[in-house]
Amino acid sequence: MSEPRNTKIMNRFDLTRRLVGKLAHEEAVVAGIGNTNFDLWAAGRRKQNFYMLGSMGLAVPIALGVALAQPRRQIVALEGDGSLLMQLGALATVAMLRPKNLTIIVMDNCVYQITGGQPTATALAADVAAIARGAGLSQSLWAVDEEDFERLVERALAEDGPWLIAARIDAAPAVATTERDPARIRDRFMRGLGVRA
């Protein structure tokens, strides 16, 4: 079992591109406020991407809802450590409902980067993969390096979930900014999921 201090510090955009490169079956990706969705936007336009704007902590709850509504589709939630820490109860809810098709990916840079780099609890002692295991998500792992991240993503997409993959990342800024048009983001996502003509 890896611990955060034993893992390589990687780059969010690089990992996001590696994730998107593994998606071949119209998997949905729900990205949290700020940098996770900025880098998802930069990694290529997909109709099955949802970009959360405004509120922290909602990538996992939204992705859980989509996973329950569309059990034959694989769903990925992308979240920052600060946002995940704001909504820890969602992990216990996921563990209770056990959607086989949900993977949570936590991009842990140990700071609230987008608001100025204030340290989060993971900078000191909190371990998001261990917290998730404690919430009941037994398949909760740290990616030790980029190759391990890719292997874990492949496994999560192929084997029953729920999964949580945590990755330590550097403080590089996001490489783009998502278009700020919530109605268009929602409509495109609904069409991408086949629930709106």
Ligand SMILES: Cc1ncc(C[n+]2csc(CCOP(=O)(O)OP(=O)(O)O)c2C)c(N)n1
């Ligand atoms: C409920 C709520 N509280 C505070 C904010 C202000 N805020 C927006 S993003 C952010 C930091 C997000 O940190 P994290 O999820 O770790 O992502 P990072 O910026 O490090 O990529 C904060 C404090 C907000 N948008 N919503």
